[in-house]
Every structure is written in C-alpha cells, then in structure tokens.
Amino acid sequence: MIGRDKIVQTAQSIAAIQQDDGGIPWPEGHVDAWNHIECLMAMSVAGLDEPVRRGYDYLAAHQRDDGSWPMKLVDGVAVERGGESNHAAYIAAGVWHHHLVTGDQAFTKERWPMVKAALDYVVGLQTERGEIVWERDARGRASSYALLTGCSSIHQGLRCGVLLADHLGDPQPHWELAADRLAHVLSAHPEAFADKSRFSMDWYYPVLGGAVRGAQAFELLDREWPTFVVPGLGIRCVSDQPWVTGAETCELVLALDALGDRERAVRLFADMQHLRHEDGSYWTGWQFANHKHFPYERSGYTAAAVVLAADALQGLSGGAALFRAVAAPSVTPSDPDLCGCTPART
Incomplete structure (x- = not known):
C-alpha cells in the first residue's frame, strides 16, 4: 500500500500535465472527455481543487x-x-464523485445541466x-454496434446520474430504466456486443461498472484470471x-474491491507498483518479454487509476x-435461457 503523501504526489503529476485551457491530455497530446474526467476524479481525492475546477470548466466549454x-480535442x-x-x-x-468527496452543493448544482444533457444524449x-x-x-448518424466495455462504463454513469438526480430533487426515471435494461443485456447477452474479448477490459468491466456482481461476477473473473x-x-x-x-x-483492483475481494485487490495493487516513477507518475505499461516500458510514456490516466484504486482500498x-x-x-435472470429475451445474435 502507498501512503497519502505518495497519492498526493501522484495526483500532482496529473496537475503538472494539465494544459492552460484546463484540458488533461494523453501523452500524444489529445484530450478525450472520459480520461479527462478520470483525472479530475483523482485530483479531487487529493484535494487539488483549483485544477479540478478548471478541468470541469474545460468540459463545460467543449x-x-x-x-x-468530440472524441478528440487538440489545443x-x-x-x-x-x-x-x-x-x-x-x-x-x-460530478457525483466530486460531490461525495467535497460536499460542494453549489458546484453540484452548477454542473447538473451538463450531466442532464450528456445522459440524455446517451x-x-x-x-x-x-x-x-x-x-x-460527425454527421449525427448512430453507430450500428455496441461495445461491452463502453456499455459497462455507461451503466456506472447512468447509476451515478440517478443518484445525483435524486439528491438534487430532479428525478430522471428514464435513466434508471435505461440502466436496468442495459444491465440485463450486459449480464445475460454478451452476444449483443462487438467481439473485443482479447482485451482485458471486456473481461472485468461488467463487474467494475456494476452490471454484474455476486456469484456471477466471481465466476466471470475466475474464468479468465489465468489468461x-x-x-x-x-x-x-x-x-x-x-x-x-x-x-x-x-x-x-477496483472491481475486486467492489466485490469485497480485498486480498486479491491488495495483491494486484502491490504488484503494479513497479510502474511508479520517482516523481509520482506512472509508466503506462511494461513489456515483460523485452523488459522495456511500453509505450515509453507516463500517462495521466494511469496515475488517475492508481489514485482511485488507492482511495477504494x-x-x-x-x-x-x-x-x-x-x-x-437483480431485475431479470442472468441466464439467457430463463429470461425470455430473443438472443441478440444467432
């Protein structure tokens, strides 16, 4: 485990790459909303209020x-x-995370219209x-397919949106219905999604995003653990x-913590500390056949994930x-043979 001083140092490494306009870029220079928000969440944990506010201002502006x-913004x-x-x-x-961390009701109310517009788009x-x-x-045409990792993250966003709406006294029942329907597809109909199974995110994200929990989640994680x-x-x-x-x-680590599997969560968190740089930032990855950092970069989103995992633990x-x-x-059975739904694909 790493102490709070090191966690703050890691959050400060994110603040150090924040651009003048408030955006937090990938190492190659572009900003996307998801990774930008993850970085803001990490800095919130560390109490870095000023860069966090600038980061939300950036989102409001774009x-x-x-x-x-936009998928990618450069400058x-x-x-x-x-x-x-x-x-x-x-x-x-x-925004819900920021409220839980800071209790800043004025900030939460200020950002609520941004959340409403975004989730209605979703x-x-x-x-x-x-x-x-x-x-x-770019022409406004909806894609013809869905991604399992993306939809798992969306499920978390919708659940947070429902909690935020209820807190502010502005219920959004259509978000809750959308989340329930999405959770069932994630739990019982993996065939509904494009096959990205070689990526580890498609393995654990249904658990991380909250659509799959309990015995089904342990079975899912154990199945591909050796892989x-x-x-x-x-x-x-x-x-x-x-x-x-x-x-x-x-x-x-966050998915395991959400299941109460603290032993494996702590062990994995300790295992990845070899990626820590002396300035508190983290290398994106390690190619263990060639014994080289790959890609040769230290990314803000990796530092953010470390801070959020440390906070959870x-x-x-x-x-x-x-x-x-x-x-x-548990809105419907997770077994597709019992739920009565038509399979997404045959």
Missing part, C-alpha cells in the same frame, strides 16, 4: 448542444468530431434490445501480448465507495 463531446479544437456514448456518460460519475443511443451503441458520428493476470506484474492489456498495463490493473475520501455503490438490482 460540450456540444446535443450533450456530447481545444475537435480533430475527431464523433461523440462517444461512454465519454458522455462518465460526466455523471465525475439514452438516445439505446437500442430496443437495451445495449447502447458506441457513438454518433490476463501475470503474478507479480499486474494484468495484460490484451491476451496475446506479453504486456501489462497499470490502468487496467488498477481498474481490476484505504478509504481516503468520501468517494472511496463509488464503484461499490453502482451495482444493478
């Missing part, structure tokens, strides 16, 4: 009339103009079956490459239980 954000200019559904949904997790991309397609392109977990190093980003990544490892802030608290109710 949100479009339909509630979405404040959209270079990929499509709008991803999971990017839009994560603003609800960010549910507008839900299919009749229940999955939510991954984007609306993705590299003892002493962390977890693979993809199943067919000798490459562990810090962000994915810490997200699995140590209870450092009021947002420590965020990922535990978004579990779906």
Whole structure:
C-alpha cells in the first residue's frame, strides 16, 4: 500500500500535465472527455481543487448542444468530431464523485445541466434490445454496434446520474430504466456486443461498472484470471501480448474491491507498483518479454487509476465507495435461457 503523501504526489503529476485551457491530455497530446474526467476524479481525492475546477470548466466549454463531446480535442479544437456514448456518460460519475468527496452543493448544482444533457444524449443511443451503441458520428448518424466495455462504463454513469438526480430533487426515471435494461443485456447477452474479448477490459468491466456482481461476477473473473493476470506484474492489456498495463490493473483492483475481494485487490495493487516513477507518475505499461516500458510514456490516466484504486482500498475520501455503490438490482435472470429475451445474435 502507498501512503497519502505518495497519492498526493501522484495526483500532482496529473496537475503538472494539465494544459492552460484546463484540458488533461494523453501523452500524444489529445484530450478525450472520459480520461479527462478520470483525472479530475483523482485530483479531487487529493484535494487539488483549483485544477479540478478548471478541468470541469474545460468540459463545460467543449460540450456540444446535443450533450456530447468530440472524441478528440487538440489545443481545444475537435480533430475527431464523433461523440462517444461512454465519454458522455462518465460526466455523471465525475460530478457525483466530486460531490461525495467535497460536499460542494453549489458546484453540484452548477454542473447538473451538463450531466442532464450528456445522459440524455446517451439514452438516445439505446437500442430496443437495451445495449447502447458506441457513438454518433460527425454527421449525427448512430453507430450500428455496441461495445461491452463502453456499455459497462455507461451503466456506472447512468447509476451515478440517478443518484445525483435524486439528491438534487430532479428525478430522471428514464435513466434508471435505461440502466436496468442495459444491465440485463450486459449480464445475460454478451452476444449483443462487438467481439473485443482479447482485451482485458471486456473481461472485468461488467463487474467494475456494476452490471454484474455476486456469484456471477466471481465466476466471470475466475474464468479468465489465468489468461490476463501475470503474478507479480499486474494484468495484460490484451491476451496475446506479453504486456501489462497499470490502468487496467488498477481498474481490476477496483472491481475486486467492489466485490469485497480485498486480498486479491491488495495483491494486484502491490504488484503494479513497479510502474511508479520517482516523481509520482506512472509508466503506462511494461513489456515483460523485452523488459522495456511500453509505450515509453507516463500517462495521466494511469496515475488517475492508481489514485482511485488507492482511495477504494484505504478509504481516503468520501468517494472511496463509488464503484461499490453502482451495482444493478437483480431485475431479470442472468441466464439467457430463463429470461425470455430473443438472443441478440444467432
């Protein structure tokens, strides 16, 4: 486990890469809303209020009339103009997390219209079956398919949005219905999603996002544990490459913590600390066949995942239980043979 002073140092490494306009870029220079929000959440845990506020101002400045954000922004200019559904949904997790950490009611009310517009954009991309397609392109056309990882994150965003709406006395029952329908598809109909099973995120994200919990979650994680977990190093980003990544490892830590599996969560968190740099930042990954950092970069989103995992394990802030608290109710059987639904694909 790492102490609070090191956690603050890691959050400060994120603040150090924040741009003058408030955006927090990937190492190659672009900003996307999801990773930007994750970085704001981490800085909130560390009490870095000023960069967090600038970061939310950045989101407000770049949100479009339909509630979405461009996929990629460089120096404040959209270079990929499509709008991803999971990017839009994560603003609800960010604002609810900020409220849990700070209790700043004025901030929460100020950002509420941004959340409402974003989640209404998201549910507008839900299919009749229940999955939510991954984007609306630059011409406004909805994609023809959905992504399991993205929809799992969307589920968390919708649950956070419902909690936020209830807290502010402005209930949004259509979000809750959308979340329930999405949870069922994630739990019982993996065939509804594009096959990205070589990526570890598609393995653990249904648990992390709250759609799958309990015995089904343990069964899911145990099934592919040997495929993705590299003892002493962390977890693979993809199943067919000798490459562990810090962000994915810490997200699995959060998923395990949400299940109460503290032993494995703590062990994995310790395993990935070899990626820590002396300045508190974290290398994105490690290629363990070649014994080299790959890619040769230290990313803000990796540092953010470390801070959020540390908070969950140590209870450092009021947002420590965020990922535990978004579990779906058992609305329908998880067995597709019992639920009565038509399979998404045959």
